[in-house]
Amino acid sequence: MNNPSAATATNVSKIYGHGDSEVRALDNVSVQFETGKFTAIMGPSGSGKSTLMHCMAGLDEMTNGSVTIADIDIASLKDKELTRLRRDKIGFVFQSFNLVPTLTADENIRLPLLLGNNKGNEEWIQKVINTVHLQDRLTHRPSELSGGQQQRVAVARALASEPAIIFADEPTGNLDSTTGNEILSFMRKAVDELGQTIVMVTHDPVSASYADRIVFLKDGKIAGELLQPTPELVLDYMKNLGH
């Protein structure tokens, strides 16, 4: 991948309602997410960080603007093509309810590949499974796994199809801090060792500090950026933003 940008948003707006009751969840946002980097999106609740992620991942429709994922302009895609794009080019990690309860861990990891009738790269999949230490949990169903293990399966699923970009929405929000840090370390490793691109929405400064770069959102607008963050830097920056 020569393109330095895995995902680009240009002048993206998301407006709910009309006239006086109009709410601008996103207001003319333009942002790029670099290939091979771990980016965090931060901001107070209602700042539009989740909306931005949903719009860029093709889960929600934007009102204006354009988004490209792996050089594909997603605004022009129909539902079926958009679904394929999510399946083949995007990985997802949600806060909770990440796994299909009727499928085993292994089936959950391969789910996007299975849905696409795609065998995938077995060597890669094994590498992913090893990275998140799930070798001996593959035949278990989600109900037989701990919260941390479930999130590891979710991370592995996001990686399995070697997507152009992975979107993670508060992936550690439901976990205690030790387990959460473990997940974040895996995500960090996926970027450093496996060359993946990750965009993570979070409100936690410690989580955000795992990223290479933080994009701050406020009132639906980009409020600033921070490179090579530490938890202290993030806290300071947020204070300055008036959080």
Added chain:
Amino acid sequence: MWRIALKGILGRKARLVLTSLAVILGTSFLSGTAVFSATLNRTFDNLFSDVFRNVDSYVRSTQVIEADFGAEERQRIPVELIDLVKQVPGVADVQADIQAFARIIGKDGKPLGSEGAGPPTFGGVGQEFKGALWTISEGRFALGPTEVVLDEASAKAGKFVLNDKVKVVAQAGSREFTLVGIASYGDVRSPGGATFALFDLNTAQEFLAKPGFIDDILVSGDGSLSDKELATAINAAIPSSYKTETLTGAQITKETQDQIGTALSFFSILLSTFSYIALGVGSFVIYNVFSISAAQRQRENALLRAIGASKKQVTRAMLIESVVVGLFGSVIGLFAGIGLSKALSALLKAAGIDLPTGGLVVPSSAVVNTIVVGLIVTVSSAWLPARRAGKVPPLTAMRETAIEVVALTRRRTLFGLLLIALGAATIIAVTSGASNKWLGLGILFVFSGTITLGPVIARPVALMLGKPAEKLRGVTGTMARQNSARNPKRTSRTASPVLIGVALVTAVAALAASIRTQIDGVFTEQFKGDYAISTDARGFGGLSPSLADDINMLPEVERATGIGLLTVKIEEKGQYLTTINPATVEGVFDLGLVSGTYADLTPETIFVSQQYAENNDSKLGDTIAVTLADAQVKTLRIAGIYEFDDIAGKYTVSRDLTKDSTVINFDLGVYIKLKSGVSDQSARTILQAAVDKYGQGTLLSKREYIDKQSGQVNQLLGLIYGLLFLSVIIAVVGIIITLLLSVFERQREIGLLRAVGMTKSQVRTTVRWESVITSLLGAVVGIVLGVGLGWVIVYALRDQGLSSFSVPVGTTVSILIMAFFIGVLAAVYPAWRATRVNLLTAITTS
């Protein structure tokens, strides 16, 4: 609690509609069949009071033989009674009445009306008379031996106009008449779809019945006497040696109405049996909906409990909801049923059974019954789920997800196995000698046991049935398979309507297949000839005995013999005797004589079956007193005993037995054996010519004849289709409701799948296969149960001569194919709903 319950109902209109749908379905069949039966009854009541409006007295013979199935054969009365009655003071006018078999042949050479099944074809007397049953609507009544009048419907069906030549086949053979008039019966064109050919009195006697005899006399009074006095006067005027009775117009109207009522009541009972089966099966759907909705409301109920509602209050709220749903559903079901009964009438009309017109009758009993039964079924179906709802611990409110807890207790397994064991023991007891009465109980036990065990077997069976889906459809198949197994209780409840319907259909089909095999075997064993002539006269005469004699004389024929049936009284009970021609029967129709020879059968002797001889301790030389329909008593000596009683029954006599009586003899079948070397082609031509000469009977090869006999079982198939239709509808609705609720429950899962790349068509595939697996689950278990049930019924009927059991392979395969399509069909709407799940709300709400 009322307010909370009502708010709960109104807050979820979709759920109300779904739950009510199950109630509506069950109750609409109930009210529909009740309204239909009541309407039919009143229609016929009105018809007969109309028809006999101007009949003041009715004279008929007192000699009657009542046979099985409510059939009766009343002796005819001499024609000279007409003049006797005419002279009674107070009598204004009389008409002789004859009811006999007559078949109108259409212009295309084919008889009008359906052959074999369908409404009967009659011949009778039509004449000018004040109290006439028939009124002329075109032309005039027939006069002389060459004229005929047809009922309006037949004239229309045959495209006959006045002065056309009409061929009619009756007892005396086939003749051509000139159509001189068209008549109607009361205000209908033809009663109940029957066809009528009307003649003048002399022609009717000679052509339809027996010269010198009529069936009854209709009398119209001059008004000087009351109906009662007139009847008494007529009765007094007729010498008692004639053995007649005189009824008033009101009496004969009442009697005819009652007779029709009895005939219709078989039909009504059948219909209401179906509707109760429907309701019973529907109650599974109702129970299922309440269970699922209780599970989905677990958090809400737990919250109520947490803020201080008692267990009782939570339960009561759900019961109140069930009362509202039950009332709502039953009332709609009532109206839907009225619509249904109209549809039934339209269906019958389309099938050629034109019922007299008349308004719909909605008896108040049907209204009350529908609503009360609907309410009871709904509330009792909701009882268990409501109690379970009350038991929800308040802590559940704090938990994340509310999914039905699936605990399959060992108690359930044990109880289910116990019921099945009890049932099996009862059935074994019956097969080893206990009364057949216990059979129903045994079957009920096995059914209840299977339903109880349902949730236990649902998971393994669903997983097994889902294997091909997984192979075929990859991960979507895997998910469908797992989904159908993830809540075995729900799956088995959903599959229950399919199970019950399929089990009943399979059992009836097994019975039909067994009977067919049996008939086939019996005729193959006894019928040794090459061709047969059969008749569709059914109780109204048959083939002239001289037909068999004529064919017997043909040079190409080795031997031909006729077999007939005679209704007589033995020990005051109506009985059927088989009549044969002892001179020609040997080698064509085999009775399996154990003792005696055919030559021993004379007008003074009788043959009995081995079974009869054993049961009654009879031996050769014993005598049996037989009363013929004309009251003659014959004392017959047993001269032979035979083994094959499936066709011949208990008694067989010579056809010459009735030679010196007024009873007319018919053959119901002629069996023919050809001389060797005669080709099929030439035999057919020659035999057909003989048949055509008589204008009656159908020439069939041995194979065709046997197939036709065993094909009579097809009437049982009507029952199968009725059951099938009901279970299909209920099963489809049941699956739709469950799937919709499941889709609703799995919104987040579906949202997640859509997010990670499941296309809409893959979502639909998953839902569809889950539905198919559920439907097949019911079908497979139902077939197993049904085949077992069929075997048990066939076994129980072994005394009725059923000795072989056949598995209905064809029906079974069709049921499986149909179950597959039921699954596909039922999934259409829920699958569409599943694709409409809002992806974003599904994954963001936690």
